[in-house]
Amino acid sequence: MASPDPHNTPETEAERRAGRLWARTAVMVVVGFVAVFGVLGFVIIPVAQGAQAGIDPWSAICRAVGVSPGSPAMRQPVSDTPAQPVSNVAWTPAILNTLSGADRATGQRLAQEVCSACHGESGVSPSPNFPHLAGQSAAAIYKQLHDYRSGARFNEQMTPVAEALSEQELAAIAAYYAEASDDLRLGTRNPLPDERLQRLVSEGDPSRGIPACNACHARGAGGPIETPMINGQHAAYLEAQLTAYANGGRRNDIYQRMRTISAALTEQERRELAAYYQGTR
Amino acid sequence: MLTTRRLVLTHMWVAFATFSVAIILGVWQMWARSPLRAPFLTAENYFNSVTMHGVSMGYVLTTFFIMGFGYFVAETALKRPLPGKTWAWAAFWMGILGVLMAVLAIVTNNATVLFTFYPPLTGSPWFYIGLVLVVVASWIWCGLMIVAMAQWKRANLGEPVPLAMFATVANAVMWLWTTIGVAAELLFQVIPAAFGWIHTVDVGLSRTLFSWTLHAIVYFWLIPAYIAFYTMAPREAGGRLYSDTMGRLTFVLFLLYSLPVGMHHLFMDPEHSTGFKFVQAALTFLVSVPTFLTVFTISASMELAARLRGGTGVFGWIKALPWKNPMTLATGLAFFMLWFGGGGGLINMSYGMNAMIHNTSWVTAHFHLIFGGTVVIMYFAIAYSIWPHLTGWTFRSPGRLRLQLWLWAVGMMVMTIPWHYLGLQGQWRRVATFDYSDPMIAGWGPWVIVSLIGGLILLASAALFIVNLLPPHRKWARQPGPTEPYRYALAAHPPRRVPEVLNGFTLWNLLVALLMLAAYGWPILQFFLTDAPEAIVHRIGG
């Protein structure tokens, strides 16, 4: 492609003029398009659409530029239905910081004084009536305690215990239990070797709208932050919770996630899954 | 013999080896989505696979192919050795290291985040750092391309830069602009989130930064195909390029209008106002200008070739083209697929119609057709065209090359037509399994199976491609390769001189800056001026 003509011939005046013309045209075309599109998108269309929706031109332009909320085409309806949160826990950065900066020593003291009577020494509970706490995720413990305190979840024994604790103390206890030694912690047992349950747990059952339990209930699965670790938990406790979700006895799960899932399971499946997750050493 | 021979071959083999693994995953994914029971199917495996497939096809195949091809063009079009070969090898190894890090993160289940960077879901930081290394490697390549062209211009004052190199540098310059968005997103948002240094992330900002990259990246992948259309196909068909100026203009327009348009991926997002979406939608339509310029110029060049071979008639000349030549055949098939893919693209980029297909299978079908179809078939053709110059042997049975290209085009159509249709029916993308016992969607099943058959044809084609590239068996005498250097298509009227603006990128860079300021200035600034809500980071495996 390189032409054989002599190097370094100076540009002629005509060539220079052609080059300038190219550059000027290019700039004009580019700026022109932006200007036309800008006038259309920020002025003409919004003002015309705004007029139909009873919005004055200035507001319509502000909306099109994005300095005031809403689209020019329509007034945004304002909902006046009051929200009814099932749980008062909202995962804000402030709460995450409280949890990550919690004082484990205070947590340990409180746990030994108050909780160990029921939940066992270091959170390993000897009785199936009381859930294990050792190695449970801090966010899960915090959320449940908070829910007991606010009344979103109720239990005759737990509610008074939680009501007596402050926000900082909840976080401290949660942080303490979350850090348990490997041989005690939840999540280290082998689930029952059962192929059918294994499939339900890892694939769910799309025909009944049941998602895979392990999409949320596995370490690092990336589900909701408050998802509790259930591997290794007492089967009786797990079954009781699933039943409570299914019949509405427990309703503190955000977006009804677990109520929906559990209601789609059969009673027998709830029992089998509970045993499956309790697992074996 | 080329001095960049090993460099180019190594890049190409990395690209094609990755491609051949990824295509197996692609077929398995379609199987998983079909009513037939796929082995190993769990949701987690599916998303691991889609992550691996998307990263391999979108980042590894493309980046390594483009880098290797760029080195080839720099040496053969400029007819001088590549400057900074050590840098090129350093970039190569950096890229390999990055790929290995990302792959390791994926196979250990720590990065099921798909190939797009949409927080608050984040995977292992090593996944992102690996991909950053690949990008940095490609920046070194950009630098080398720019330096190579600058040195050539100094040695050949006033002469037009050969079109193939001009286009390669246009792509390099565009890529530098393109990667600013994703690099900012990764460095300031995603990687700190993945490490756990920050707990919340402004997802509006990250989606905006990703959209900065998301459209231009597909043009980065596409430009090698266009380089082949303009500078390789006309010669292989026995003719000349109809107009060198049209070529330059096309590549410059791609540089300008690939960037300020990414918001067309955010039409359904709430964080931007209608005005900016409208402006970017309108700018997107300008991409049709270089596309039509190309369709016109390449058709005219092909007609020139056909008439030189004795073709006559209004359309009769088409028969006279040398369809036995793989590059000519690939160009024809690529244009055929471009026709359908471009039509689909018009729907995607229309602010209103986008609502209909957003996040449906239509989108995946569309980019498979245009990227897997039009672009990748030209990657094959480029490989076939330059392979003899790299290896020193010629293909013994060109029929196998043509068969491979035909299989690819047929497979792609069979795969993507039902896939598009399902998107219109509302089938979701990025979903692992469907419950076909649900009467609402039972009718989708058979169409997914047709797509799966298309995928199997593609798999066969990919296998044949690899076989074709392997050196012929020793027992058969190898046919020696070409002794002359690689030649690019001459223009019908080779330019003696081109205006300086079409021989460099200064003006165009200024215009890109201006366009980006107009299109993205306020949309990005707003996140820093208003108290935008942030989302809690979700870490996989953390």
Ligand code: HEM
């Ligand atoms: C045998 C041929 C192929 C088949 C059957 C196939 C199939 C698939 C499937 C089923 C998905 C997942 C879509 C979803 O879940 O939404 C996918 C994703 C993807 N494919 Fe392919 N593919 C093939 C070839 C290719 C080729 C040749 C390329 C590009 C060179 C490619 C690029 C991609 C990319 C980038 C994604 C990621 C999509 C996303 O994350 O949304 N594929 N492919």
Ligand SMILES: [Cu+2]
């Ligand atoms: Cu795009």
